[in-house]
C-alpha cells in the first residue's frame with residue numbers, strides 16, 4: 001500500500017517525508033528529489049504477541065510513503081500541475097502550511113480549499129477526456145463499454161457539483177474506474193503542518209479532521225538517538241510521535257486491517273482490506289492458500305490475551 005504526499009508548494013511535504021524516513025535534510029540537497037520509504041505500522045498487538053510467542057522473527061504490517069518531485073507543469077495541459085505519481089498510489093496525504101517561517105502568514109483553510117479544487121479539476125479533465133474518446137470510438141463504429149460510460153458520466157456529475165468522488169464509495173472503488181487513477185476517488189488524509197510553538201488545529205471546515213503535526217520538530221526528533229529523543233519529547237510534553245499517529249491514520253483511511261499469524265518462527269501482521277472474506281486473507285499469505293482454501297481457524301486477539309494461551313482459548 002502506497003501513500004503519496006501532496007499539497008500546496010512549500011507546505012512542508014519534504015520536511016515531513018524526511019521525518020518519516022528518519023533522514024537528514026540539508027538546505028540545498030534533497031528537496032527537489034523524489035523519495036520513497038517503507039515503514040512498519042506501529043501496532044502494540046504485534047509487540048504483545050511477540051512477547052507471548054518469542055518468535056525468531058517479528059514482522060509488522062508495512063506502508064509505503066512517497067514524496068514525489070515537484071511537477072514539471074506544461075502550460076497547455078492543466079493535469080500536469082500535479083505530479084503524475086499521485087495517480088498510481090492508494091491514498092493521498094495532503095499537507096497544508098500553518099506556519100510562517102518567512103513564507104508569509106499561513107492561510108491553511110484557503111490553501112486547502114484551493115488544493116481540493118485542483119484535485120477536482122484534474123479529475124474532471126480526466127473524465128471529460130475519457131468521455132470524448134468514447135464518443136469518437138462509437139462514431140468510428142467501435143464497441144464501447146456501456147457500463148464504463150455510465151460510470152464515467154456518473155463521476156462527471158459529482159465532480160461538476162464540486163464534490164470529490166469519494167462521496168460515492170461504490171463509484172470510487174469501482175474496478176472499471178481504477179485504471180484512470182482518479183485523485184478524488186482515493187482516500188485522503190489531511191495533515192496540518194503547524195509552527196513549532198503551536199499545537200492547535202486551525203478550522204478547516206466541518207468535513208476536515210486533520211492530523212496536526214509539527215514537521216520541523218518531527219524532523220529534528222528523527223535525527224536523534226532513542227534516549228535523546230525520549231528526553232526531547234518529555235521536554236516538549238509529547239507522549240507519542242505525530243508520525244505514529246499519521247501512520248495509524250493512513251492505515252485506517254485506506255480501509256485496511258491487520259490479522260496475525262503466530263508461531264515459533266514468526267509473529268506477523270498481514271494486511272487485508274476491511275470486510276474481506278477469510279479466503280482473501282489466506283491469499284495475502286500465499287495465493288496457493290487461497291486457491292486450495294478449505295477453512296480458517298480463527299481466534300480473536302482479545303480472547304488470546306485474556307486467556308493467555310492458544311490452548312486456553314480452544
Ligand SMILES: Nc1nc2c(ncn2[C@@H]2O[C@H](COP(=O)(O)OP(=O)(O)OP(=O)(O)O)[C@@H](O)[C@H]2O)c(=O)[nH]1
Pocket residue numbers: 008009010011012013014015016031070099100101193194195196214215216217
Ligand atoms: N518553521 C517551520 N518551517 C518549516 C516546517 N516545515 C517546513 N518548513 C520550512 O518550509 C520550507 C518548505 O518546506 P518543504 O518541506 O521543502 O516543503 P515542500 O512542501 O516539500 O515544498 P515543495 O516540494 O517545494 O512544494 C522549508 O524552508 C522548510 O524548512 C515547519 O514545521 N516549521
Ligand SMILES: [Mg+2]
Pocket residue numbers: 013014015031032070
Ligand atoms: Mg518538497
